[in-house]
């Protein structure tokens with residue numbers, strides 16, 4: 283029997299029994315391999331170590347109300363990882379290998395899938411790296427794809443309780459024609475220092491502006507930003523935003539709920555006009571924001587009356603979670619049951 287306190291799981295690394303790996307050599311992908319080691323053996327001149335040839339994904343498998351395990355829109359993660367691979371010139375992982383890898387890693391670690399109803403899930407981390415040696419700046423000829431998994435609790439310790447964020451302009455996450463739109467480690471490296479400072483200053487995360495003219499909202503740390511104004515769901519459109527699968531799903535649910543949806547540039551100047559704001563992504567699903575402080579001007583924007591999330595954010599969150607856990611009908615066919 284596993285002795286895990288499912289209710290107080292952090293969002294962090296958790297050792298499980300198995301991971302899976304697949305190698306690209308001589309122009310083709312090999313067979314998927316199962317490993318019980320947490321370590322990889324790698325050439326010291328691997329391009330991922332020197333030139334940032336790496337991309338990752340994050341996804342969750344949920345234990346449903348019916349006891350079945352569901353994985354949410356896995357094919358979108360597979361597609362996005364192929365786009366990330368193209369973006370930094372890596373071998374693309376075929377969807378079939380991606381599918382086999384995630385299903386295998388879930389099955390092998392089935393006992394680590396948390397029970398229904400605690401807000402916990404089995405987090406999957408697919409990772410693609412340039413493993414072949416190069417010293418000149420060029421793409422590797424060998425790649426390694428792996429997927430590991432571990433149970434996680436909610437991303438923010440507050441759970442679905444409103445957090446405070448800080449909007450900043452002295453750090454950029456990604457350049458307009460850079461790599462902001464793909465899920466590569468370099469973007470995260472650029473965000474570590476401002477995120478760390480934001481946390482030290484008391485905020486759950488920071489909101490980055492677009493780096494071209496800093497007039498628009500880009501991302502809320504490692505998550506997309508959205509706002510509700512009247513009966514409209516608004517989310518930034520930008521060349522340097524990572525297209526969030528959670529956000530894409532929330533836009534659909536918003537439409538299903540009868541809300542209008544706007545995908546457009548969102549000016550910092552609009553922050554005072556919104557009724558509700560939040561961040562969204564796989565890790566937190568939705569984290570409502572109660573307060574945004576503009577670090578440059580000291581201006582404060584407040585959203586959640588009585589310190590609770592707004593009605594639309596709550597409904598969007600509850601609906602998406604219910605679909606992911608099989609408690610609400612999956613009308614768009616987003617889940618795949620892991621059998």
Ligand SMILES: *Cc1c(COP(=O)(O)O)cnc(C)c1O
Pocket residue numbers: 340465501503504505506524525526527528529562563564565
């Ligand atoms: C992964 C990620 C997101 C969220 O994407 P989901 O597909 O919803 O998990 C948002 N922003 C950034 C920068 C990300 O890396």
